[in-house]
Structures are given as structure tokens and as C-alpha cells.
Amino acid sequence: MLKVSYLGPEGSFSHLLAMERWKEGCEFLPYKTINEIFEALMKKESDLALVPIENSFGGLLYDTVDELVSRNFLRSRLRIKEEISKRIKLCILGRKGEKPQRIYSHPYPLIYMRNWLKKNLPEVEIIEVSSTAEAARLSSETPGALAIASKEASKIYNLDVLYEDRSKKPKNITSFFVIGEGKNPRSGEDKTAVVFSLKHAPGTLYRALGAFAKRKINLTRIISRPHPERRKFGEYIFFVEFEGHEDDPSVKNALKNLSLSTLYYKTLGSYQRIEL
Amino acid sequence: MLKVSYLGPEGSFSHLLAMERWKEGCEFLPYKTINEIFEALMKKESDLALVPIENSFGGLLYDTVDELVSRNFLRSRLRIKEEISKRIKLCILGRKGEKPQRIYSHPYPLIYMRNWLKKNLPEVEIIEVSSTAEAARLSSETPGALAIASKEASKIYNLDVLYEDRSKKPKNITSFFVIGEGKNPRSGEDKTAVVFSLKHAPGTLYRALGAFAKRKINLTRIISRPHPERRKFGEYIFFVEFEGHEDDPSVKNALKNLSLSTLYYKTLGSYQRIEL
Numbered sequence: 250m251l252k253v254s255y256l257g258p259e260g261s262f263s264h265l266l267a268m269e270r271w272k273e274g275c276e277f278l279p280y281k282t283i284n285e286i287f288e289a290l291m292k293k294e295s296d297l298a299l300v301p302i303e304n305s306f307g308g309l310l311y312d313t314v315d316e317l318v319s320r321n322f323l324r325s326r327l328r329i330k331e332e333i334s335k336r337i338k339l340c341i342l343g344r345k346g347e348k349p350q351r352i353y354s355h356p357y358p359l360i361y362m363r364n365w366l367k368k369n370l371p372e373v374e375i376i377e378v379s380s381t382a383e384a385a386r387l388s389s390e391t392p393g394a395l396a397i398a399s400k401e402a403s404k405i406y407n408l409d410v411l412y413e414d415r416s417k418k419p420k421n422i423t424s425f426f427v428i429g430e431g432k433n434p435r436s437g438e439d440k441t442a443v444v445f446s447l448k449h450a451p452g453t454l455y456r457a458l459g460a461f462a463k464r465k466i467n468l469t470r471i472i473s474r475p476h477p478e479r480r481k482f483g484e485y486i487f488f489v490e491f492e493g494h495e496d497d498p499s500v501k502n503a504l505k506n507l508s509l510s511t512l513y514y515k516t517l518g519s520y521q522r523i524e525l
Numbered sequence: 526m527l528k529v530s531y532l533g534p535e536g537s538f539s540h541l542l543a544m545e546r547w548k549e550g551c552e553f554l555p556y557k558t559i560n561e562i563f564e565a566l567m568k569k570e571s572d573l574a575l576v577p578i579e580n581s582f583g584g585l586l587y588d589t590v591d592e593l594v595s596r597n598f599l600r601s602r603l604r605i606k607e608e609i610s611k612r613i614k615l616c617i618l619g620r621k622g623e624k625p626q627r628i629y630s631h632p633y634p635l636i637y638m639r640n641w642l643k644k645n646l647p648e649v650e651i652i653e654v655s656s657t658a659e660a661a662r663l664s665s666e667t668p669g670a671l672a673i674a675s676k677e678a679s680k681i682y683n684l685d686v687l688y689e690d691r692s693k694k695p696k697n698i699t700s701f702f703v704i705g706e707g708k709n710p711r712s713g714e715d716k717t718a719v720v721f722s723l724k725h726a727p728g729t730l731y732r733a734l735g736a737f738a739k740r741k742i743n744l745t746r747i748i749s750r751p752h753p754e755r756r757k758f759g760e761y762i763f764f765v766e767f768e769g770h771e772d773d774p775s776v777k778n779a780l781k782n783l784s785l786s787t788l789y790y791k792t793l794g795s796y797q798r799i800e801l
Contacts, residue, residue, distance in 0.1 A: 462727060
């Protein structure tokens, strides 16, 4: 049976998405942190992992980015298999009739709900926690505590839905990567991700990006991180995602050219973007 | 009297650094979030703000970056005045004789202390909170709760220092920006920060960086963020920091050249790096 790991506990948006994507016949394994999800994959405790990568309000999830650029990941046979995007519908959970004193939330939903909270719950203390499901779990244990979480989490943690976001705009979308072993075939609508590091000198990033610019390859994500294995300011590792498949002749050429100007370089996979 | 805002509550590393940098004759104003610090500056509730920008273990502080690239900041007269770097010495705080059950911490100290915690407190539940001082405050209210915080926070929150990190290596350094009004004169050892956005098309970042590469200007930070005012994937805003002062002829030339290839561009200031 296919084992899929996700950011738990049960009732998180990752959990809901995993159930929607893989339906029945899978075993879903919750982990407490992104780091533990990746460790489980390395140890083959699971076959696939579903990890959040970007939210349209909070931005990138750097815990995931840092695992993708870590030495252990780059040495592994793991690759990005899919990107799945999904609209997130947030709810305020709690118990009817209780006076709200605090609200638990992951930091990203707070950004989306900021104005609503200021208007409707101005006096309530905000406590940031590691996931929306953890927020619901903590809320279920504490009198007067609310949570920002999914509607489904209300059932699991025995809470009332006090408010449900139904606004069509602005859209709150989260994008996830599916991670697993092996290379995907070309689909015709692929993106490719690479990681590289550069000598810290004038013009190195400029030359590296030239590999893509000269072939009119469109970048879809560029993320710079302080180098995780060298604790010095000014040394960066780059995660770059662009349109095309690693087997496309122009992409092959660009990557060959890129490898000449980088200290280190690895392709993380070519994959499709799916909207659920 | 000079009013300096910082990320509170009292006893945070920001607070300690503010007291070291400005000594007496200042009023220090604690705020709960980076966003509130910036709002206070805009409303002139404070003259200067001290905000963390990067930790050598946790990486960049994106709450700060997002304020620096926000429309409100870019429209203001505020600029980066100084960068201050300081070695952070972490302690485990709690009450002697109590059995530890949970530990509160900002996420970044957890990365630095990860191995120590696995070895010495493997069974303790980890709860992430918004600052080290908030961790100490919560610990002081809860039996069996520890905190990762500064030695000074133990006095403020009446806790015992159960462990003090004395390791010389690896060095845990946090870098802060001082934000205020007005342009700094040239010191000869300056860095300059700019923010820009680009058309989403092949080669735009390559051409923008060419402005620096062609003049052998060394980049010291490059940060990309999903565009905060356009909630679409693939649109980025860039924060770039490099060596030199905005009044240096080569920098002036580079910025003039940069402005030709960007949709939007603004200099955030030229400033020195100070180590305390």
C-alpha cells in the first residue's frame, strides 16, 4: 500500500489535500514538522510526501525550501514529482457560548484573516502555532480558545464552526510539492527545478541566470537562501524553477551551460502543476 | 528624547541590543510584532526602529523583509540607517527542581539548539512562539515549562538559568537593521539596499543584475519575495544589497542602469555594518 506522509496532525489542509489526491488504498502518515517528513522519506518510512511550498498570502514556506536545498536531500534519489495548488477555505473554530480569549493559528492564515480579526475579535490574544490542525487541537483543550483551521478539523477536534470564509476574492491558494523517487516523463506542460550555489564574487548570479535568459526560458520561482552548511553572511544557495522539462533540448542546453558557472548544481525534477 | 521601538516584550535580544547601542537618554518602546514596529514608525510614535533581519542559523527574517518591500514603506521617507550584528548567547530558562514538560522558543533558536535538545530533553514538547522574551514570559506562567531565551530574561521573568550556551563555535549571530528617516553620508565602508520589481518574462532578472555585474559591484544579499500586492504565483519583488554607497559614481551609474530595466525601483539607503 502506498504510504503518503504529510504535515499533521489530522485535519490539516495537507491531510485534506492528500485524501483528495490519492483517495482510498493509501496509508496517510502525519508528521509534526517538515523536517520529520523529509527524514521519514529518506528512511523509506513513506513512499511519497506532500509538503506545502507557497501560500498566496504568506508567501514561500522556507522550512520546505531549506529541506530541498539541504545536503541530505541533494544526495538522495528524491525528486519533485508534482505541484498541486488548492484554494484554502479558512474557518474560525471554537465553542458556541464561550467568551473568546485567545486564538491559535499558523502564521499564514493570520495574514489572510488580519482585517477580519481586527474588526471582529480585536481583544483576543493571538498565539502562533505550527499548523492549522495543531491550532484546532490546542483550541479543543483550552476553554475560551479559538482556532483558525479547516471546516473538517472542527469534526475531528469536536469544535463548532463560528465563522466560515466564503469570499471569492482575494483567493487564498496554497501550493504543495509531492516528493518521491524517480524521474517523470515529459508531459508537455512541465516545470523544472534546480538548486545551485555560486562563488561569492561580482557577477556570478548574473552569469548563472544568463543560461536561462539566452534561451528565453521563463523563470517561475527564484529563491535565495543563506547557505545552510556555511554559517556566513553573503553565501547563498539558489532554488530556481522555470518552464520546460529537463529532457527538452533548450533546457538541456541551459542546464549544461549553468553547470559551467556554478560551484554546485543539481536538477530537482521536472513536474506538472495540478489544480485541485 | 529619542524613541526607539523594538521587538518585545522586555528582555528580548532586540531589547538588549537597543540598550547596548543607545545607552541612556532614550525611551525604548516594545512592540509585539514586526508589523506593529513599522506602523509605529510611520505614525511617528518612534524615531528609530531596531528590527532583526538575519540569523546565521535560521536565515532571513521574512517578516522584516516583507515590511521593507511593502507599498507603505516604499512610499515613506524611512530608510535603513545601520546594520548591527551581535553574537547571541542562548540559555535554557525554567525553575530548578521542576520536571520539564514543554519548552517555548522562537523557531530560530530551536535550529541552533536542535542537537542539544535531542540529547538532553528528548521527551519535552516543543512549542514555537513569536520571540525569546515571549517564550520566557509564557514559561514564567506555566509550571513545568522551559524557555530558550537570554540570560537577562531570567531576571525579568523570575526564572532560573538551567543551561547556558558557552560554545565558541558554531557562532550564532543575529543581524539587525536600524530604520529611521533621512540619508546617511558616505563612510567609506557602506552597503546599499534597493528594492525592485520586474516584468514577468524571460531574462528580466538577468538584465537587472547586469547593472551590478558590469561594474563589478559585489552583491551581499539577494532576496526574492512573491509580490505582496499581486497575489499571483510567478510575480516577484527583489531586495538586493551590495557593497558601496549610493553617492559612489559606480553605484550611481549602476542604479541609473537598473532603473531602465525594472518596473519599479527604490533605494532603501546606504549604511554601515557595526559589530557589537
